Amino acid sequence: MSDLFSVRGKTIIVTGGLGQLGRSFANHLAGEGAKVAIYSRRPIADDDLAALFPSTVDDIRVFEASVTDKAALKAATDELVANWGVPHVLINNAGIDSKPSGPAEQNGPFETYPQEFWDEVIDVNLTGVMLTTQVVGAEMAEARRGSIINVGSMYGMVSPNQALYAYREKRDGVPFYKAVAYAASKSGLLNLTRYVATYWAPKNVRCNLITFGGVKTATFDKEFIDAFLERVPLGRQAEIEEFNGVVQFLASDASTYMTGANTVVDGGFTAW
Template sequence: MTDTLFDITERVAIVTGGLGQIGVEFSLELLRRGAKVSVFSRNIRKEIVESRFPQEYRDTDRVRFFAVDITIKETIEKALDKIIAAWDVPQILINNAGIDTQPSAPPEVSGPFEQFPEEVFREVVNVNLVGTFLCSQVVGAKMAEVGRGSIINIGSIYGMLSPVQDIYAYKQEKTGIPFIKPVAYSASKSGVYNLTRYMATYWAKKGVRVNVLTPSGVFRDTQDDEFQKNYCARIPIGRMAQPDEYNGAMIFLASDASKYMTGSNLVIDGGWTAW
């Protein structure tokens, strides 16, 4: 018996931020399962594409790369027109693109809330929330016209809960310069949850499902040892996620396995939000 529950063969997908750490994993997993994948990224550099996508996929017509600024609606529309002409209206949209402030950031963008720059706040919200809105508006409208589709918005534990500032206190102890996990990322990701619920109820009867996948932190070689220690102590599982450990949840949301699920938040966080 063939199991069709998680089958996404020949489905057309868009992954925004598809050259990033998690975005690459989403794109490759979709390709492994027979989907056709459009990778959106602000910059499409040949060396990055070649280093992250094996030749076996680049030699096929099942993956295409588009230079798209998700904060500019016209760039999304132009890319979508090309995708539809080549393949079809997408069945899957993963709104993964986003920006955050890392502990290595300079003090002018990682200091106290009272001094957090307005222009940085606007930039983060513009990418993380407005960009998700614009991609969903453009692609979701086409999905609704044909009566099917799954939109997966990538949230964050820091959109559900406030950052634990104690994790970052070591920065001041080591350097004398405080690092305050900024407000902009949390505010922007928090907005994604109600945007998701709005779109889910708006398009529910037109066959378009909209859900959130909420991850916790992902391991990077560039992270400080002290940050790793502090962060992992806060996770019941005791470690950060590997970049590919969200693929299963993504396939579930993209496939018919979740066909009665919309407006929901699937939390994959190693237990972070359990206490």
């Protein structure tokens, strides 16, 4: 039974693997015996990497490659293939969102939402997944095996509920709206996933989406958390470790008949 979910000996790419979730995926998968290649926008010193991954650093390598830069993705993947062989799994995890503390117009009314913020988010969250999938998926297709896992969000399935953010206008006197770009980008992943899944099914390359709900972080306002939790059937945010199981499942041979699917892990948020 345990072999079914094994990732031992697999080579796994995690884009944005130095961030909150990516770090947790990389550490967990390396701990389960995988070799993990992190594609990162920025380089990291060996000491800092060892501090981030105290027990798994020997099985983790960082490649400098922004997901928006196809040439850098190609160079990183060529080097990875030369060292560790064709990757078995690609986790398209890198992503950005507008910061609640960002410029007012970034979180302002839709009518005046600046295109530059739209372009920035779509570039990373949607175009970046397309480019990384093109480059890495092509290697997988040639090897006739692979699992591509796209990291989505509940805001790719349902619109952000602006009522959750209304406390901010009351508190700060400035209108606040959760912006459109993140939701649109994550929604785009739904059908990018289906497209890639069906396109490469004859080559035995699978592609699935995970729709995650909110993970517990210290940075949210109490007013937001209270309003948010009322809308989560399980009544709590996810612990970061609770996301590892579904990632390992989709990376392992336990999911070999699964492709083009959207796996929802959101505490029930989208069930209401």
